[in-house]
Amino acid sequence: MEINRLSLRDVVKTFELPTISPEAPVLEAINKMLEAKCYTILVPRAGPHDAYGILTKRDIISKVIAEGKDPAKAKVKEFMSKPLVLLTNLSLDLRWVANAMANSRVSTIAVFEKGDFYGYVTESCVIDGIYHAMRRAKIEEGVEFVSC
């Protein structure tokens, strides 16, 4: 299976992430994550000269709960990552998307096109993208696709 035929454009998710105010308590972020079944939350910027932030379940587990902090009192802005890790080239080979995640140690990367928010890509997008490419390749070969 040639995964180098896949590009960022093939796997990026274009719907928007849930958002939360930087002043909100972490508990509100947890509730939003569970409600949306999306474990990454975008923190909007204050203006054009500000940067977007991001809060993930890993941030909450390792920086809030593991440290014994109270999620009802801890604020999102204290634990979010800012600025976002970004990619802007939608034609980028999937291998380099994976490298960007590895190099930055993040599992969610925001994707911008021509200066505007386009979507985001996660490790799940990469795995699902390759899985579907494998299925397509097997179907084209006329081979029944059987998992292990």
Add this chain to the structure above:
Amino acid sequence: MELRDIVSGSRPVRIPPDATVADALVAMAENRTDFVIVDRTGIDDAYGIIFRWDIVVGPIADGATLSKLPALSCARKPVVVMHNLDLDIRWVAKKMANENVSKIMVFEGENFLGSVSDIDILKAVAAAGSGNDKQEGS
């Protein structure tokens, strides 16, 4: 809240020790899970675990041929386990942070009880309505 309150009894998806990375990826995608357990070869061997993250930042980032690469090449082995069911979930979270994992297998003695994930912890915290502002070691 304690570990016993959040442990899930569902059986994890398992792949054989001679499986390839492609097998692991397919097993994850088809079972909608973010990890698989790699079986041990015998009683003196350890179980391994592969997360989506391990496949993405390892073989995919390296441009490897997934159908030829052994799954064990990117597995974490042995799996991270916990035995103390009375442990406060704060320390479960701390264990995940220390070991850099999002799933922990739970045993009671020799018996496999299930697994606990970072999402299980978030659900417990949300249900409790607040965290546990406790002192270290309390």
